[in-house]
Amino acid sequence: xxxxxxxxxxxxxxxxxxxxxxxxxxxxxxxxxxxxxxxxxxxxxxxxxxxxxxxxxxxxxxxxxxxxxxxxxxxxxxxxxxxxxxxxxxxxxxxxxxxxxxxxxxxxxxxxxxxxxxxxxxxxxxxxxxxxxxxxxxxxxxxxxxxxxxxxxxxxxxxxxxxxxxxxxxxxxxxxxxxxxxxxxxxxxxxxxxxxxxxxxxxxxxxxxxxxxxxxxxxxxxxxxxxxxxxxxxxxxxxxxxxxxxxxxxxxxxxxxxxxxxxxxxxxxxxxxxxxxxxxxxxxxxxxxxxxxxxxxxxxxxxxxxxxxxxxxxxxxxxxxxxxxxxxxxxxxxxxxxxxxxxxxxxxxxxxxxxxxxxxxxxxxxxxxxxxxxxxxxxxxxxxxxxxxxxxxxxxxxxxxxxxxxxxxxxxxxxxxxxxxxxxxxxxxxxxxxxxxxxxxxxxxxxxxxxxxxxxxxxxxxxxxxxxxxxxxxxxxxxxxxxxxxxxxxxxxxxxxxxxxxxxxxxxxxxxxxxxxxxxxxxxxxxxxxxxxxxxxxxxxxxxxxxxxxxxxxxxxxxxxxxxxxxxxxxxxxxxxxxxxxxxxxxxxxxxxxxxxxxxxxxxxxxxxxxxxxxxxxxxxxxxxxxxxxxxxxxxxxxxxxxxxxxxxxxxxxxxxxxxxxxxxxxxxxxxxxxxxxxxxxxxxxxxxxxxxxxxxxxxxxxxxxxxxxxxxxxxxxxxxxxxxxxxxxxxxxxxxxxxxxxxxxxxxxxxxxxxxxxxxxxxxxxxxxxxxxxxxxxxxxxxxxxxxxxxxxxxxxxxxxxxxxxxxxxxxxxxxxxxxxxxxxxxxxxxxxxxxxxxxxxxxxxxxxxxxxxxxxxxxxxxxxxxxxxxxxxxxxxxxxxxxxxxxxxxxxxxxxxxxxxxxxxxxxxxxxxxxxxxxxxxxxxxxxxxxxxxxxxxxxxxxxxxxxxxxxxxxxxxx
Numbered sequence: 001x002x003x004x005x006x007x008x009x010x011x012x013x014x015x016x017x018x019x020x021x022x023x024x025x026x027x028x029x030x031x032x033x034x035x036x037x038x039x040x041x042x043x044x045x046x047x048x049x050x051x052x053x054x055x056x057x058x059x060x061x062x063x064x065x066x067x068x069x070x071x072x073x074x075x076x077x078x079x080x081x082x083x084x085x086x087x088x089x090x091x092x093x094x095x096x097x098x099x100x101x102x103x104x105x106x107x108x109x110x111x112x113x114x115x116x117x118x119x120x121x122x123x124x125x126x127x128x129x130x131x132x133x134x135x136x137x138x139x140x141x142x143x144x145x146x147x148x149x150x151x152x153x154x155x156x157x158x159x160x161x162x163x164x165x166x167x168x169x170x171x172x173x174x175x176x177x178x179x180x181x182x183x184x185x186x187x188x189x190x191x192x193x194x195x196x197x198x199x200x201x202x203x204x205x206x207x208x209x210x211x212x213x214x215x216x217x218x219x220x221x222x223x224x225x226x227x228x229x230x231x232x233x234x235x236x237x238x239x240x241x242x243x244x245x246x247x248x249x250x251x252x253x254x255x256x257x258x259x260x261x262x263x264x265x266x267x268x269x270x271x272x273x274x275x276x277x278x279x280x281x282x283x284x285x286x287x288x289x290x291x292x293x294x295x296x297x298x299x300x301x302x303x304x305x306x307x308x309x310x311x312x313x314x315x316x317x318x319x320x321x322x323x324x325x326x327x328x329x330x331x332x333x334x335x336x337x338x339x340x341x342x343x344x345x346x347x348x349x350x351x352x353x354x355x356x357x358x359x360x361x362x363x364x365x366x367x368x369x370x371x372x373x374x375x376x377x378x379x380x381x382x383x384x385x386x387x388x389x390x391x392x393x394x395x396x397x398x399x400x401x402x403x404x405x406x407x408x409x410x411x412x413x414x415x416x417x418x419x420x421x422x423x424x425x426x427x428x429x430x431x432x433x434x435x436x437x438x439x440x441x442x443x444x445x446x447x448x449x450x451x452x453x454x455x456x457x458x459x460x461x462x463x464x465x466x467x468x469x470x471x472x473x474x475x476x477x478x479x480x481x482x483x484x485x486x487x488x489x490x491x492x493x494x495x496x497x498x499x500x501x502x503x504x505x506x507x508x509x510x511x512x513x514x515x516x517x518x519x520x521x522x523x524x525x526x527x528x529x530x531x532x533x534x535x536x537x538x539x540x541x542x543x544x545x546x547x548x549x550x551x552x553x554x555x556x557x558x559x560x561x562x563x564x565x566x567x568x569x570x571x572x573x574x575x576x577x578x579x580x581x582x583x584x585x586x587x588x589x590x591x592x593x594x595x596x597x598x599x600x601x602x603x604x605x606x607x608x609x610x611x612x613x614x615x616x617x618x619x620x621x622x623x624x625x626x627x628x629x630x631x632x633x634x635x636x637x638x639x640x641x642x643x644x645x646x647x648x649x650x651x652x653x654x655x656x657x658x659x660x661x662x663x664x665x666x667x668x669x670x671x672x673x674x675x676x677x678x679x680x681x682x683x684x685x686x687x688x689x690x691x692x693x694x695x696x697x698x699x700x701x702x703x704x705x706x707x708x709x710x711x712x713x714x715x716x717x718x719x720x721x722x723x724x725x726x727x728x729x730x731x732x733x734x735x736x737x738x739x740x741x742x743x744x745x746x747x748x749x750x751x752x753x754x755x756x757x758x759x760x761x762x763x764x765x766x767x768x769x770x771x772x773x774x775x776x777x778x779x780x781x782x783x784x785x786x787x788x789x790x791x792x793x794x795x796x797x798x799x800x801x802x803x804x805x806x807x808x809x810x811x812x813x814x815x816x817x818x819x820x821x822x823x824x825x826x827x828x829x830x831x832x833x834x835x836x837x838x839x840x841x842x843x844x845x846x847x848x849x850x851x852x853x854x855x856x857x858x859x860x861x862x863x864x865x866x867x868x869x870x871x872x873x874x875x876x877x878x879x880x881x882x883x884x885x886x887x888x889x890x891x892x893x894x895x896x897x898x899x900x901x902x903x904x905x906x907x908x909x910x911x912x913x914x915x916x917x918x919x920x921x922x923x924x925x926x927x928x929x930x931x932x933x934x935x936x937x938x939x940x941x942x943x944x945x946x947x948x949x950x951x952x953x954x955x956x957x958x959x960x961x
Contacts, residue, residue: 048164050592051596051612061724061744062158062159062161076227078105078107078149078157079093079146080093082159083105086822086823087161088107090111090944090945091108091113092944093944094943095318096319096939097318097321097356099943102138102419103323104141104145104146106134106145107122109159110161111826112746112797114752114754116944117854117944120142120652121171121173123168123172123175124143125168129448129450129514130450130514131148131149132512133512133655135509136508137460138506139546140508140657142655142656148351149179150326151225152208155182157179160175161744162648163648163649164630165648165649166592166594167616169538170651174746181345182223184333185210186212188212189959190961192956193205193206194954194955196953196954197949197953198953201233205226205228208225208226211223219332220330220331220332221332223330224328226325229322229323231320231322233316233319237948237950240313240939242313243311243313243939244937245890246891246892248305249698251308251309251698252363252408252410255283255303256283256408258284258300259276259368259407260399263275264277268395269294278780280303283300285298288490297384312358312938315412316416317357317358318355324352325349326349326350327425330345332345339436340433343431345428346427346428347425348424350422350423354421356416358410359411359416360414360462363406363699366401366404369408371466371570373568374559375475376473377475378393379396379398380477382490383489401568413494413497414492414497414500414501417463418460418462419459423456424456425453428451428452429449429450429452432446433446438521439523439524441522442521443520444521450513455509457505460576461503462503463502463503463504465502466570466574467574468500468502473486484499504552512541513540513541514538514539515539516536517538518534531598533596534595537590542656543585546579546581546662549576552574578663579662579664582657582661585656586622587620588618588621590618590619592615594612595613609633609635615628615629618651623653628649628651629648629649632645642727644728645723648720648722649720650746651718651719654717654718659711660713662710663709665707666709667706668705668757669705670853671758672761673761674686674782675694678691679692684766685766685768686764686772687765689777690777691781696783699783699784705784706784706785709754712791718750718751719749720749722747724744724745726803727741727742728740739804743800744803745800746797748796748798753797760774794832795834797829799828800828801828802825802827803824803825804822805821806820808820815871816869817868818865819865820865822863822864823862824861829845831846832844847859848886850886850933850942851885853942856897856933856944857885858884863879864878872909872911872912874909880901880902880904881902883899884896884897887933888933897931897942898931900931902928904922907919907920908956915959917958918956919956922954927951928950929948930948
């Protein structure tokens with residue numbers, strides 16, 4: 001069976017699949033409602049210009065998603081919809097365990113996001129106005145979380161794929177996404193969807209109910225939305241069940257790995273030479289009972305493969321995590337007069353999501369281990385080699401804080417770690433718009449104000465309290481009220497697990513206050529047409545606050561701290577990641593002017609020649625003032641052909657996160673070039689001193705790298721230059737055919753970025769010296785104990801490529817067909833960083849590569865569709881292509897990530913009663929798994945580019961009353 005039919009038939013559907021969602025050329029726009037409810041005009045505002053005009057053809061490269069496109073997309077979120085655009089780069093999605101989504105969704109055009117999956121160089125607007133920044137599990141974000149928008153409020157989306165800082169201000173370097181809210185109507189519209197994978201998991205439920213009422217001079221709209229997605233486990237897909245990285249040494253498991261001085265060649269216990277030494281750690285025999293006295297060692301063995309193999313991927317980890325969202329959007333409009341209209345809006349959205357991780361991988365010891373300063377005395381209640389187990393005092397073995405002992409253990413009794421988010425978004429907005437007579441002409445004006453706040457309350461369940469663990473292992477537990485002695489040498493009891501279990505509780509929030517005023521109209525008539533002008537001012541204030549768990553950041557009580565002067569000190573109280581509290585804000589004032597200048601009209605080889613100009617000045621209280629300009633040219637030699645080009649200056653002020661983020665502990669996914677130690681890498685100077693046999697996979701969790709992220713108050717603003725040139729064809733001899741081809745080049749200077757963990761490690765390994773100042777290793781094992789990643793103004797990012805779209809709609813006696821082909825070619829994506837040694841700049845070309853985690857940059861991406869309509873029946877095929885990329889060099893597979901082509905099918909029927917539409921579809925009909933990627937182990941694929949859902953069936957119904 002293609003899908004779980006019983007589950008499929010139990011639900012209903014919300015939005016189906018249509019490749020045509022991707023692109024509608026800008027010149028195919030239709031007129032939109034005007035600013036008044038009692039009158040309509042032909043003028044339209046398209047994203048990329050604030051000028052109302054009848055001909056929007058000269059606006060830059062714009063893709064439009066209509067109401068029908070969104071309805072037929074099958075998407076449960078705006079992000080899911082936008083991320084399928086060929087021009088979209090790696091973007092936060094899937095809510096899986098591997099990654100930093102934490103339930104958020106982003107759009108990263110042209111791959112220009114400042115960090116993995118970030119969309120902080122894309123400006124997201126709603127009806128031309130800004131949206132509040134996102135929040136996250138471990139601190140707030142500096143980009144819009146698209147999952148904070150109720151799906152029902154959205155009626156259309158426009159995507160401008162060139163720079164627009166001169167028109168909209170900061171953040172519009174890679175482009176602009178403008179969400180168009182639902183229009184006023186009379187009646188009720190309902191839509192619902194249910195879907196399930198062919199494996200019976202990943203179920204999704206969604207529904208929208210929109211209510212509208214028009215009165216004589218006013219209108220009310222209320223929209224309700226609900227979405228629920230269920231998880232997909234890594235253990236339930238062949239690709240993600242086991243990491244591609246082969247285990248060459250014994251890893252940590254629930255049986256533990258014990259390095260215990262005093263047990264090697266111990267005559268009392270009868271252990272062999274080297275037993276429980278660093279080269280031959282011991283492990284607990286599963287199911288064994290520890291014998292008393294000299295028999296204690298019988299419950300342990302020298303750990304070795306394959307017997308001590310352990311697969312953390314089988315521990316309930318999410319490939320795609322669960323999420324539940326509901327939201328309400330309301331709008332009231334009223335004509336106060338024939339010239340003035342009032343609008344008020346309100347929105348509330350709530351998201352609950354979580355990510356399941358394997359249990360805590362404990363790594364503690366005296367002067368060894370990741371967390372040090374612990375002690376297990378010889379009389380501890382569960383020390384099998386101590387007096388409590390019947391060992392004579394003279395033969396009892398204890399483990400002091402100043403000894404190099406170490407215990408590594410997966411804490412299954414404590415339970416799987418679970419990060420849980422509860423995100424609430426509030427937005428109130430309102431304003432006036434209308435018309436006024438100036439210079440003998442009618443001008444349109446608007447004044448608008450908004451306030452919005454995003455807040456998250458998060459919990460990290462099943463962490464370990466190191467302070468209680470130290471007390472429960474120590475000598476003073478027996479005399480401390482409430483203390484529970486801890487057993488790390490065998491299975492723990494529920495009471496022991498409860499005693500050391502800790503839940504990290506945190507919150508953070510972002511807010512925006514924005515006031516703007518705009519005016520647009522025709523200033524005078526030129527020989528080729530009217531000179532149109534738009535101008536405006538804006539004041540904005542952004543704030544953000546991060547409140548980490550105070551206990552996580554407190555100094556421990558029962559473990560030596562750096563203040564004590566001990567070389568084996570620790571400053572960590574729990575397994576939760578520490579970070580400094582953050583509070584920051586910035587405000588700015590802006591003014592802009594834009595002009596549309598017609599130069600020629602109805603002349604030989606100049607059916608039309610138009611120039612658009614824009615200038616904006618922005619004054620920040622953090623980085624000062626700057627101006628940006630944009631010029632665009634549209635030339636029609638004949639009516640069928642539009643030749644267009646733009647030059648735009650970009651500007652992006654550093655965000656609150658980039659400026660003020662306090663030091664934050666995290667875990668990086670990256671590849672250490674020093675694997676095997678210095679002896680195995682003699683040509684890499686930065687690997688000097690790394691012990692032979694060092695294997696990254698044996699440290700931290702699945703080889704993840706402990707690190708710190710921090711902000712930088714000395715950052716300056718980014719600037720950018722964007723060039724685009726293209727041709728749009730709409731031949732009269734082929735009605736319904738349109739085609740566009742556009743080349744672009746974007747250069748970002750003083751780009752604010754953080755090098756990836758792999759980049760930092762590679763520079764350290766290859767260059768040594770100052771490049772290794774960001775990498776701290778344990779001298780005895782080679783393990784990376786900290787990698788520092790900080791925001792900085794790197795030299796330059798330059799990207800270029802080509803977008804092409806063909807759309808053809810035609811009718812036959814067999815029905816009406818609509819075909820779309822949309823492709824994007826990434827020619828180059830280069831990051832140029834300064835060389836601290838004074839040598840030539842370091843250039844990293846990413847186009848065509850996928851050899852870093854969650855960073856897939858294929859040269860080619862595309863999608864195509866063919867839709868058929870005949871009477872009440874309709875059907876759709878869609879294909880989506882992601883080209884091949886390189887993979888990390890490895891011994892398991894070739895160093896390539898293969899290209900993939902997805903196929904989707906849908907069929908539907910339109911009933912006359914209540915305009916009801918019923919559709920059934922299957923996406924990924926050939927059940928294609930993501931291409932395997934060694935660089936993305938242990939999940940083995942880039943979760944921000946592909947999904948592991950597989951074949952997926954759905955049923956959808958919609959109706960109007």
